[in-house]
Amino acid sequence: MRKWWARPLVWAGCVLAAALNPGAGHAEYRGGTIKIGVLNDQSGLYADIAGTASVWMARKAVEDFGAAAKGMKVEIIGGDHQNKPDIGLSIARQWFDVDKVDAIADVPTSSVALAVNELTRDKNKVFLAVGPATSDLTGKACSPNTVHWIYDTWALANGTGNAIVKRGGDTWFFLTADYAFGYALERDTEAVVVKSGGKVLGKVRHPFPGTDFSSFLLQAKASKAKIIGLANAGGDTINSIKQASEFGIVEGGQKLAGLLIFINDIHALGLKTAQGLIFTDPWYWDQNDPIGHSRANTSRRSAACRAIPWSESTRP
Numbered sequence: 679m680r681k682w683w684a685r686p687l688v689w690a691g692c693v694l695a696a697a698l699n700p701g702a703g704h705a706e707y708r709g710g711t712i713k714i715g716v717l718n719d720q721s722g723l724y725a726d727i728a729g730t731a732s733v734w735m736a737r738k739a740v741e742d743f744g745a746a747a748k749g750m751k752v753e754i755i756g757g758d759h760q761n762k763p764d765i766g767l768s769i770a771r772q773w774f775d776v777d778k779v780d781a782i783a784d785v786p787t788s789s790v791a792l793a794v795n796e797l798t799r800d801k802n803k804v805f806l807a808v809g810p811a812t813s814d815l816t817g818k819a820c821s822p823n824t825v826h827w828i829y830d831t832w833a834l835a836n837g838t839g840n841a842i843v844k845r846g847g848d849t850w851f852f853l854t855a856d857y858a859f860g861y862a863l864e865r866d867t868e869a870v871v872v873k874s875g876g877k878v879l880g881k882v883r884h885p886f887p888g889t890d891f892s893s894f895l896l897q898a899k900a901s902k903a904k905i906i907g908l909a910n911a912g913g914d915t916i917n918s919i920k921q922a923s924e925f926g927i928v929e930g931g932q933k934l935a936g937l938l939i940f941i942n943d944i945h946a947l948g949l950k951t952a953q954g955l956i957f958t959d960p961w962y963w964d965q966n967d968p969i970g971h972s973r974a975n976t977s978r979r980s981a982a983c984r985a986i987p988w989s990e991s992t993r994p
Contacts, residue, residue: 691878694703715773717766717794718784718809723913727940728786728809731790736783738783754967757781759790761887766790767797773952774801781806786860788812791878809937811911812862822966834937837958840910842935843874847956849856851903853894853918860886863937865908879903888914889977899927904955911938916946916992919955928954 699803716736717727733756745752757773759766766785773779776795782798785791786809795815798805805816805824813832814959815824842916850871860883868878879901882894888910895918898906906927915936922934936957944952 690777691780711753713753713755713777713779713781715755715770715777715779715782716784717757717759717769717782717790718775718786718811719965720756722761724786724809724911725811726942727912728784729855730785732756732808759785759787759894761787761790763793768794770794770797774798774803780804785809785810787858788814788862789846789943791815792819792858794812795819795821796826811859813866814858816864818977829938831862831866834863834958835870838876838906838935838937838956839867841869842933842956843871843876847933847935848876848903849972850872850876850905850907851898851901852877852878852882852907852909853891853898854881855886856883857886859911860909864907867907867909867937884914886910886914889917891918892925895922895925895927899925899930899932902934905933905935907935907937908939909937912943915939919947919970920951923951 714736716733718732719725720729733754737754740752740754743752755773755777757769759769767790770782770793773782781788783806784795785794785805785807788810791807791810792812792814795805795820797808799821801822805821806827807824808827810826811829811831811834813830815821815826816830847872850868852864852868854864860976864881866880871878880897881898882901884891884894895906906922908918910918915938919934919936921927928934934955936955939955939957941959944955947955
């Protein structure tokens with residue numbers, strides 16, 4: 679599935695290019711090639727929401743910005759961190775030390791992002807964190823070299839958790855991915871639930887990535903919590919919801935809260951399986967037109983995605 683929402687990464691690339699523009703008051707661009715490395719999951723459970731489409735769109739950002747016409751040389755390269763911090767760190771170090779990369783962008787998978795964040799600070803480079811969600815990137819791991827783009831676990835928790843408790847969903851059970859992102863999302867959402875007057879009846883952590891969620895879902899079902907909070911993302915979220923449907927959890931009266939979910943996840947699930955799912959979205963493609971230009975901008979993105987060669991936009 680193509681990453682239709684990847685346009686923020688395009689503009690992130692533009693921001694970086696603009697920051698190095700000779701016309702900017704604090705610019706440092708003195709000629710030569712600006713190299714930006716798009717580091718993400720290109721073969722695993724986050725490939726559909728990152729992957730090679732992000733690399734392609736970052737290249738389109740350079741075209742949109744008109745770097746060549748401004749006399750700037752900008753090169754975009756891509757790398758697959760496979761959701762493993764050691765692999766991501768190895769690629770990042772190679773890029774900085776050998777390939778002379780100036781900035782790294784995207785990096786979904788918070789455990790990888792936190793490692794890249796520290797390396798970027800040490801090397802005094804730039805990190806545009808588009809894909810990771812952990813709020814630690816602007817909390818205890820905050821770095822002057824990192825810009826955290828789009829969403830984080832604090833915003834996700836406050837957007838979904840607070841609204842659900844106010845609607846009567848005051849007892850929760852968390853199904854959490856067993857790594858940095860899951861921990862942060864569970865932590866931030868639990869804080870919001872408790873502050874809003876709710877209670878957390880239990881929590882369980884599943885392997886990352888996961889395939890069989892049956893035992894964890896049965897624990898959530900047995901808890902009798904009104905809300906089962908899915909502190910995971912991508913393929914883990916999709917599979918959790920599919921298996922919850924097979925167990926009749928929503929039909930039994932409990933609700934699933936998708937704490938980080940995208941419209942393409944809903945497409946993958948189908949409306950029947952996604953019935954009863956609660957989630958928040960900061961931007962919806964069909965929200966308005968022409969005032970907010972949501973539809974017009976989405977049409978442009980869709981046209982761009984259709985133009986991506988098959989080999990660059992999909993994975994086996």
